[in-house]
Amino acid sequence: MEKTEPTVVEKLSDAKKPERTGRSMNRVVSFFRESVWELKRVRWPGRTEVINYTAAALITCIIMGGLVWAFDIGVAKLMSLIGLV
Template sequence: MATDTRDAAPRAKQPARAGGRRRMTPLRFYREVVAELRKVIYPGRTELVTYVVVVLVFVSVMTAIVASLDFGLTKLVLQIFG
């Protein structure tokens, strides 16, 4: 005899919202986002240039490592199976 467990399972309660408040309106959400963005400290020009150079160097080094591994493993596989 088959048992239908879908209706027999106890239902979980809906999680209570923080503070019991209703959802915020899109306008209030937008205002809060703008208020948070005003608190952000953006990097200066020299810091930004430094960060960009660091990222470009890191990406270049990682690309060279991956490309050399790919080239080396390709040569190895062709030597073995080729």
């Protein structure tokens, strides 16, 4: 039988998590140790992913801003035609 690569869940469950202690200063130190431990597990995006996601967010904001602007202009024109403004 071939040995298979462990799944992500198995890898995460096998990882050693820092132990918590009871004293207040030890709890602060433990918090920072756990924070560093969690950050080591994060999959950080590459440069191209960041550029693509940023471009997508900017384009979405521009499109949504344009839609809101067009709706605002349309409502203003409609109100001026009705005579409310």
